Amino acid sequence: MNQVYAMRVFCSLVEAKGFSAAAERMATTHSTISRQVQHLEAALGARLVNRNTRKLSLTGAGEQYYQACLDILRRIDAAALAVADEQAQPTGLLRVSAPLSIGTLEIGGWLPPFQARYPGIHIDLCCDDQFIDLVEGRFDVALRISAPLADSSLVARELTLSEQILVAAPAYVMRHGLVRGVEGLAQHRLLAYAPGGAAVAWALARGDGAPLAVDPAGALRADTITALYGAALAGAGIAMLTRATVQADLLAGRLVHVLPQYSGGQRRYYAVYPNAQHLPAKVRVFVEFMREYYAQAAQPA
Structure with missing residues (x-):
């Protein structure tokens, strides 16, 4: 049972005041609404809905569960909206590992325009010429200058050849x-x-x-x-x-x-990050920005 979906069905049933109306509201069937409520009742070990009259009514447990469902679903929807907003306008702390040469010699070229474009992103920059374990160090992304990188569990995005x-x-x-x-x-x-x-x-x-x-x-x-x-x-x-x-x-x-x-x-410049699946927007825009920056910086004088 998809509990979140079942909770939405139950709330829709209460608000529509009937199985047929809830089915229409959820774009599904009467039997699906009934089955989802039955699954919830079985999982909870309590009756939620009185079915012995033509008019739908909630039991005491059903009323209590309905209020709890409303609160939980509001929180879930708010969390989804927050993620969607963050994807649209990236914000938050971005932890970056970089070689000393980038952190001390090149930062003046890329950091100010990046901050101007993405004022909601705050960078925590750690500079070290040793290869840092991104996962253990809790870094979002690393900038590296090297020969071609060996295969690993990390995702390596080439920024430029210099x-x-x-x-x-x-x-x-x-x-x-x-x-x-x-x-x-x-x-x-x-x-x-x-x-x-x-x-x-x-x-x-x-x-x-x-x-x-x-x-x-x-x-x-x-x-x-x-x-x-x-x-x-x-x-x-x-x-x-x-x-x-x-x-x-x-x-x-x-x-x-x-x-x-x-x-x-x-020498190849790379952006390296732990996982490409569900890449945070702050990492995605940083990598794209660095690609743009180095495409210009690598041009002959």
Whole structure:
């Protein structure tokens, strides 16, 4: 027995004051109304309706149950309406896990316009370069930058592909000169990403050519992208960063593109969330907004 449906049938019976009228009101049959009431009475172990007269009347238990049903059904309908309203105008707390580079370097680009578009959503942002367990950490969505993600129980929505490029501050180029080909990098101060202590090699390719490996260990090794970004901006050397991270700096002239004919490969930006079924509106609009944002941010300067 669908108890909620049976409760609605019972309330309709009371308000229509008859089985036939209730059947018409519920777009069903007289026998269906009668059967639903019988199921309720059997489940409750009490008679709800007096059937021994031509006029319908409630027993004492029936009157009490009717009032309780009205209260329960109002609460159910109010909850459904609240969810529908939230879907129409997303609101509430959105817990987001993101790498440090997004949380510190890119947040200024996307957070203000997102807040302006969805003022009812409040973001709780946790920044960490380690992969966080979304379910255990009670996160609604995570932003990740990686190679293609392995299959998992999580849903991964690709936001954009962002090219890895070499950048340096104009002041650095003024002091040390232009880089003359990949071989010329050996004469420059290179800033290496070293998450485990060992520098991650650069694989630089020109067009469809084979990539050339470069060991960037030299002027600085750091285990966070934010440190490399800060060092590059300060003129300490040449760093490899995603275009999405440095796009605003390239446009503003704070950084310049070094060896623009070479690419360090692509990094994928993902939005990851625990379950695609009944996706909350606040998560859905956030993911769509980030797709729009990165589609613009990844465009060449």
